[in-house]
Amino acid sequence: MIRVTIAMSTYNGQEFLKEQLDSIVQQTILDNPEVSVTFLVRDDGSSDNTLAILNEYAGKHPRLLWNIISGKNIGWKKSFIALMEAVSSDFVFLCDQDDIWNLNKCQVMLDTMQSNPQIEVLMHRIEYYYTSDVGVKKILNDSYEKLGISKNDGEIEKVPQAAHFSHHPFLGCCFLFTDTIRQEFLKVQSHRDNSIAHDVGLFILGSARNSTYYLNRQLIKYRQHSSNATSVQKTPSIIQQVKNQKKTTKIFYENLMTVLTSIQELTSNSSIKTDARQMYLRIEKEYKALIHRRGLQFTKLKRGEFGFNKLMLIDILVALI
16 A cells, blocks of 8 residues: 655635645545545644634545644744654655645656656646736746756656756645655754755755656646745835845855755765765855855746846846845
């Protein structure tokens, strides 16, 4: 029996949660007698009806093995870490509370992993999906093509080196990974103090192990709205945007270097150690350019493009401020 866990962190998600849950409880993988699926949910201290909705669905859909944890509010980053610590399975899906999954997403990704044992971290393409209350421009799917990734053709390919950190359109809700990677990630996470997001950490680790692959297929509707933990919103002034961008980029690079240092120190595999070192040196070069105020396209770290000319201006100002 193959054990699979779908891990979701929730927080005041009542507005869109039912649509996501509907797409989870109808997954075709639940018809597979060779697979056991656990839906592991940690609620991060919601004050709305999120927990009630979860318990309602758990009572109505027993084909899933439900494990609902009611926790204190610790923020989405720590909440997902707590989820990964609670997992006990062979494969792990990460899940947000407000997207809509294709009904065959789990089975398609699991089949891909099982047919390609070299893959330890698998990601897929998304379909951007917006609610009407958000005044943002559509994030362009051509961010994938800029990485050298091919069209939406259903094929798999190794994530190219260019994708490592410089332009990161891969979201945690698109991840499936092995228990081996989960265990390695938790070791790295606790080795040195860092605040890296779980999806970025998994991406780094899989990249250093040369086991990160990409499925060129849209398998979820990714909902972007004003309450997203990583929502795209306008800030009051462009100067403030510049200051925020520079600060967050600096912290991001520092966390990347910390994680890559941990990978080097924890592994006994010379190939992984070498790759992690090369990745570290590349990030260090960009980090030094940032702190010495040299020109650098910091906005590449954003997922996609939304207002190209504005971001070009931010790039110029970042180099000056």
